[in-house]
Amino acid sequence: MRSELADAVDARLAARLAELRAERGWSLDDLADRSGVSRSTLSRAERAEISPTASILNRLCGVYGRTMSQLLSEVEAEPAQVVRTADQTVWEDADSGFVRRSVSPPHSGLRGELVEGRLAPGADIAYDRPPVPGLEQHIWILEGALEVTAQDVRHRLATGDCLRLRVWGPTRFRCPGPEAARYALVVVLP
Missing domain, CATH: 1.10.260.40 (lambda repressor-like DNA-binding domains)
Structure with a gap:
């Protein structure tokens, strides 16, 4: 049976x-x-x-x-529909003042994920390349201000602003302060 x-x-x-x-x-x-x-x-x-x-x-x-x-x-079990707070992985880089919560973690059956990021005032993080060229990102500022540089263009974002882009090269995230920045990052595989 x-x-x-x-x-x-x-x-x-x-x-x-x-x-x-x-x-x-x-x-x-x-x-x-x-x-x-x-x-x-x-x-x-x-x-x-x-x-x-x-x-x-x-x-x-x-x-x-x-x-x-x-x-x-491609046909493995469907991802859990609800990801409880206790199951959301939090990673902290104390040296840079960056905290990352994987709200909706990646799954092989899905193309997108949702991350909550927090940067302390003055925090400055640079990435030399995306993990996947052409990665789609939507960055929605929930609190504070954030400067995001991509393709040599600096975007100054305030609470409520959303930056949408495809990442092909280096990026930089900087919290100008005086308060911390909290943002939602939606990542979609190409």
Whole structure:
């Protein structure tokens, strides 16, 4: 007897397989021609009527240009919908006066995350490059003032202001004071 967990994974896998085919604009016949898997088997797999074998998944991964590990990681368990305060990781860099709370941490099934940042008056943090080129950021000032420099342009932000940008190179965050700056940072993978 199959477990509910196995059924849920098969349902997410079926949905992901259908998404991959739709993203390419292929019909079931197109995919059958490319993969060597029968149209009926593909149809049943995309509707979660069957669980595809390792051999079938391997063929589909080859067509979609991914490893089986990549495909399976794309269908891992859904992230928790509620992230309780106690589960939000807080990291502090006492030397720079920076406190970072991971309000909605990254998850392989999601492209965005939400961070709360706090900078002490006078704090100045420079990053030489983004972790991912083209990273989308939205910086909303909740309290205080913040100077953000990106692509050699300095933006002076006050409470309520929001800066939206894609990060390609060095950035700098500076709290001019006299009070601390608290901001929400939304990070979206390209």
